Amino acid sequence: MRGQMPDFAPPRAAVQAVLGVRNALHRAGDRLLPPEFVAFLVSTDFMYSRALGTFAELGIADELAGGPKTAAEIAARLDLDADALHRVLRLLALRGVLKLSGDGRFALTRVGRMATSDHPRSVRAWLRYEMLESTQRAYGGLTETVRTGAPSFPAVHGKSVWQHFAETPEEEQLFAASMRRVTEFDLPSITGGYPWPDEGRVCDVAGGVGTMLAGILRAKPRLRGVLVDAAGVLAEADGYLREHGVRDRVELSEGDMFEHVGAQADVYTLKDVLHDWDDERCLKVLRTLRGAMAPGARVVLVENLQEPNEPHPVASMADIQMLTQCDGGRQRSVAELHALLRAADLRPGEVRLTAGPALVEGVAS
Numbered sequence: 001m002r003g004q005m006p007d008f009a010p011p012r013a014a015v016q017a018v019l020g021v022r023n024a025l026h027r028a029g030d031r032l033l034p035p036e037f038v039a040f041l042v043s044t045d046f047m048y049s050r051a052l053g054t055f056a057e058l059g060i061a062d063e064l065a066g067g068p069k070t071a072a073e074i075a076a077r078l079d080l081d082a083d084a085l086h087r088v089l090r091l092l093a094l095r096g097v098l099k100l101s102g103d104g105r106f107a108l109t110r111v112g113r114m115a116t117s118d119h120p121r122s123v124r125a126w127l128r129y130e131m132l133e134s135t136q137r138a139y140g141g142l143t144e145t146v147r148t149g150a151p152s153f154p155a156v157h158g159k160s161v162w163q164h165f166a167e168t169p170e171e172e173q174l175f176a177a178s179m180r181r182v183t184e185f186d187l188p189s190i191t192g193g194y195p196w197p198d199e200g201r202v203c204d205v206a207g208g209v210g211t212m213l214a215g216i217l218r219a220k221p222r223l224r225g226v227l228v229d230a231a232g233v234l235a236e237a238d239g240y241l242r243e244h245g246v247r248d249r250v251e252l253s254e255g256d257m258f259e260h261v262g263a264q265a266d267v268y269t270l271k272d273v274l275h276d277w278d279d280e281r282c283l284k285v286l287r288t289l290r291g292a293m294a295p296g297a298r299v300v301l302v303e304n305l306q307e308p309n310e311p312h313p314v315a316s317m318a319d320i321q322m323l324t325q326c327d328g329g330r331q332r333s334v335a336e337l338h339a340l341l342r343a344a345d346l347r348p349g350e351v352r353l354t355a356g357p358a359l360v361e362g363v364a365s
């Protein structure tokens with residue numbers, strides 16, 4: 001079986017404490033420096049992410065997986081420029097992605113190893129997706145977005161990111177692989193953070209390749225699933241669900257969540273879906289689901305919560321990703337999600353907080 005699902009959900013309080021301490025140490029370090037130098041350093045952060053994207057795109061981590069090498073040795077094997085490569089890798093050594101020894105050899109650190117292709121926790125796809133020309137150009141539109149409020153990706157590219165993915169299958173696959181890793185990372189919190197039914201059906205709407213659905217079904221062996229998404233994504237889902245041993249319990253349903261979801265289920269899930277869209281289109285999705293739901297059926301929104309005046313190390317970054325890459329998307333607070341549920345004739349139920357995303361329930365009466 002390819003891909004390894006982590007099965008340990010750390011306690012929420014521990015994760016919050018660790019992230020809080022990391023933030024505090026970072027800020028304390030900055031206070032040792034003149035503020036203008038701190039601002040200068042922050043302005044160069046993009047260099048590290050671009051260098052990391054290049055590192056991932058060129059598969060350098062795979063070259064280093066067998067042991068330390070010089071840039072010249074890697075360049076000779078991959079037909080690259082040794083000097084430019086050395087300079088990029090040296091920068092990454094500053095951020096702890098690599099270790100550079102006095103003889104000019106680079107070694108992977110625990111962080112750098114996550115950019116190898118076949119590590120079970122590899123984030124190579126995500127690093128490559130973030131550095132795609134299409135993603136980066138949308139970030140280039142951020143200032144204009146702040147001037148006008150118009151989402152960046154459609155303004156820069158003249159089409160939504162979903163349209164773009166439909167036209168560039170290799171980028172769609174890269175995005176799907178990235179989302180798969182994000183979801184795998186959160187999976188223990190999700191499977192353990194909600195009383196998923198033992199039997200019946202769960203329908204994951206816009207569920208990507210079925211990462212969350214597979215995790216839930218593996219935890220509940222008698223439960224069945226329906227996966228709704230675009231045709232290209234479902235084609236990949238078929239293989240993914242097979243690899244994870246749940247294909248025979250999942251119905252694949254190509255569908256448009258704005259128009260029609262026909263599946264009958266006890267629980268409908270939307271993970272990292274509402275955050276892609278503005279309120280109007282979120283309502284459209286929820287009303288479409290409401291139309292399919294029998295009395296007593298539930299919808300579970302799986303989202304990283306963002307309270308308006310509380311910067312959060314994950315949600316606030318995800319929020320800017322939505323601002324630039326999606327079409328009016330944003331991270332929302334519990335109150336905002338509840339308002340959407342009520343407007344779609346769904347009664348807000350329990351809110352379950354986890355070390356990862358929250359699970360916010362809406363019930364059809």
Ligand SMILES: C[S@@+](CC[C@H](N)C(=O)[O-])C[C@H]1O[C@@H](n2cnc3c(N)ncnc32)[C@H](O)[C@@H]1O
Binds near residue numbers: 162
């Ligand atoms: C941010 S991804 C989330 C995927 C998955 N829920 C997860 O968290 O791993 C959003 C998903 O919405 C799907 N999607 C976009 N527009 C859709 C539509 N109109 N109907 C159904 N799915 C759609 C995309 O193909 C993509 O898989």
